[in-house]
Amino acid sequence: xxxxxxxxxxxxxxxxxxxxxxxxxxxxxxxxxxxxxxxxxxxxxxxxxxxxxxxxxxxxxxxxxxxxxxxxxxxxxxxxxxxxxxxxxxxxxxxxxxxxxxxxxxxxxxxxxxxxxxxxxxxxxxxxxxxxxxxxxxxxxxxxxxxxxxxxxxxxxxxxxxxxxxxxxxxxxxxxxxxxxxxxxxxxxxxxxxxxxxxxxxxxxxxxxxxxxxxxxxxxxxxxxxxxxxxxxxxxxxxxxxxxxxxxxxxxx
Amino acid sequence: xxxxxxxxxxxxxxxxxxxxxxxxxxxxxxxxxxxxxxxxxxxxxxxxxxxxxxxxxxxxxxxxxxxxxxxxxxxxxxxxxxxxxxxxxxxxxxxxxxxxxxxxxxxxxxxxxxxxxxxxxxxxxxxxxxxxxxxxxxxxxxxxxxxxxxxxxxxxxxxxxxxxxxxxxxxxxxxxxxxxxxxxxxxxxxxxxxxxxxxxxxxxxxxxxxxxxxxxxxxxxxxxxxxxxxxxxxxxxxxxxxxxxxxxxxxxxxxxxxxxxxxxxxxxxxxxxxxxxxxxxxxxxxxxxxxxxxxxxxxxxxxx
Numbered sequence: 270x271x272x273x274x275x276x277x278x279x280x281x282x283x284x285x286x287x288x289x290x291x292x293x294x295x296x297x298x299x300x301x302x303x304x305x306x307x308x309x310x311x312x313x314x315x316x317x318x319x320x321x322x323x324x325x326x327x328x329x330x331x332x333x334x335x336x337x338x339x340x341x342x343x344x345x346x347x348x349x350x351x352x353x354x355x356x357x358x359x360x361x362x363x364x365x366x367x368x369x370x371x372x373x374x375x376x377x378x379x380x381x382x383x384x385x386x387x388x389x390x391x392x393x394x395x396x397x398x399x400x401x402x403x404x405x406x407x408x409x410x411x412x413x414x415x416x417x418x419x420x421x422x423x424x425x426x427x428x429x430x431x432x433x434x435x436x437x438x439x440x441x442x443x444x445x446x447x448x449x450x451x452x453x454x455x456x457x458x459x460x461x462x463x464x465x466x467x468x469x470x471x472x473x474x475x476x477x478x479x480x481x482x483x484x485x486x487x488x489x490x491x492x493x494x495x496x497x498x499x500x501x502x503x504x505x506x507x508x509x510x511x512x513x514x515x516x517x518x519x520x521x522x
Numbered sequence: 523x524x525x526x527x528x529x530x531x532x533x534x535x536x537x538x539x540x541x542x543x544x545x546x547x548x549x550x551x552x553x554x555x556x557x558x559x560x561x562x563x564x565x566x567x568x569x570x571x572x573x574x575x576x577x578x579x580x581x582x583x584x585x586x587x588x589x590x591x592x593x594x595x596x597x598x599x600x601x602x603x604x605x606x607x608x609x610x611x612x613x614x615x616x617x618x619x620x621x622x623x624x625x626x627x628x629x630x631x632x633x634x635x636x637x638x639x640x641x642x643x644x645x646x647x648x649x650x651x652x653x654x655x656x657x658x659x660x661x662x663x664x665x666x667x668x669x670x671x672x673x674x675x676x677x678x679x680x681x682x683x684x685x686x687x688x689x690x691x692x693x694x695x696x697x698x699x700x701x702x703x704x705x706x707x708x709x710x711x712x713x714x715x716x717x718x719x720x721x722x723x724x725x726x727x728x729x730x731x732x733x734x735x736x737x738x739x740x741x742x743x744x745x746x747x748x749x750x751x752x753x754x755x756x757x758x759x760x761x762x763x764x765x766x767x768x769x770x771x772x773x774x775x776x777x778x779x780x781x782x783x784x785x786x787x788x789x790x791x792x793x794x795x796x797x798x799x800x801x802x803x804x805x806x807x808x809x810x811x812x813x814x815x816x817x818x819x820x821x822x823x824x825x826x
Contacts, residue, residue, distance in 0.1 A: 271795070313740070313793075341586075485547075488553045490593070490595070490792055505580075
């Protein structure tokens with residue numbers, strides 16, 4: 270069903286990044302890796318809804334953290350406290366669908382966030398923390414302004430920026446690869462280049478949440494597909510339904 | 523006041539109301555079960571099906587444009603046999619007629635798909651001779667009268683239910699083609715399919731869509747669609763199904779007034795999955811408020 274909520278706050282937290290909290294019904298429930306598809310405009314420009322990773326949910330509130338990039342996110346950034354928002358979801362699978370499939374007792378769990386990929390990774394980190402499951406967090410961004418370290422204070426994260434303006438200088442995957450081995454399970458969200466390099470790492474399992482251009486986010490338009498191996502062949506598979514989280518060994522970039 | 527009639531006739535089919543879904547925007551129907559009771563619809567037109575499964579085009583497959591969107595999905599589908607085995611049985615619990623949009627690379631493929639569908643619960647087929655997003659088939663037939671004649675006549679021999687032909691605004695003369703379809707035995711025509719368009723990323727000077735071109739849909743194309751529906755419905759006697767940027771019941775009414783017997787709702791399903799329900803209710807209320815006893819009394823009533 271379509272959900273209706275009310276903007277509780279929608280604040281700018283860095284250069285172009287906003288934190289939106291929507292008051293929703295108490296029964297709202299979501300898992301890390303899932304997203305909601307928000308109607309950002311009442312008229313036809315922009316026409317389509319915009320999908321956003323869920324950052325957190327708690328007793329009748331759902332949070333998204335988003336970067337203003339185009340017309341849709343700009344419209345969303347203009348929403349004020351008290352405005353009504355319509356959205357679909359939560360939709361998609363979750364990181365934890367893969368966690369339960371894998372025996373983790375003798376494994377190390379690494380979470381890797383690149384850029385705005387931190388949104389769903391932070392949600393997952395919080396979930397693991399509450400379940401008392403140990404993990405290590407890696408978080409990289411292009412520069413200081415893109416980095417939201419305040420969300421990761423309690424997680425002892427390894428932090429890097431491409432230009433060295435905060436944390437260590439370099440790509441987060443450069444630091445990640447020094448620590449992975451055959452007992453590592455990686456969960457990642459970030460730009461395609463980052464996911465591609467994680468795919469080549471030596472690890473027990475590698476999972477990633479994907480971003481894609483979505484038309485409907487309910488599985489009918491077939492816009493948001495990525496290439497998934499099928500024996501010697503491949504299929505185009507929907508990020509909104511079969512994803513957003515995939516086993517990186519199955520993905521063809 | 524007596525009960526209002528919202529039934530319309532498309533070929534051999536009686537629809538309980540004129541609101542149909544447009545192919546490619548409603549999946550195989552089942553994805554919308556969680557949003558509303560599919561019995562509310564006049565008809566369900568499912569995603570275009572071919573003889574064998576089709577992978578579709580590489581992404582990026584869509585691009586948003588002002589009040590519209592471009593798509594180049596490339597007719598990704600599970601194939602007609604998988605549809606009959608996996609999806610159709612699950613649609614059986616609904617009374618709503620299921621119409622299959624059919625696509626082939628060659629005429630004989632269209633005929634073969636129709637032949638396979640004849641022995642199923644499918645109520646009709648819509649021939650997609652106008653998809654702009656595939657290299658073979660689709661558009662190449664849209665202006666080829668001989669090919670269309672061969673296709674329709676071949677299908678009518680094998681398929682005994684309603685045959686609709688979906689027409690393109692992209693090539694040839696759509697009125698002439700509609701008339702040609704009628705003469706060849708089509709039960710109805712539906713129009714318009716999407717309009718060829720493109721979008722360019724100015725940063726890297728590349729097309730936004732991997733396929734370069736895509737089909738434009740949404741409110742942006744409504745005036746164009748309306749003009750074609752008006753012109754075609756003056757030319758043919760078979761029912762015309764209006765498609766193009768219908769977002770609400772007022773848009774649907776415009777198409778009915780222009781001459782459409784029924785309408786298909788496409789892109790609006792992405793924006794609001796409940797659009798079809800809202801249009802059915804909106805039309806009912808309109809008839810009630812204006813004391814119109816039969817929706818057919820609106821069809822083709824444009825004053826000039």
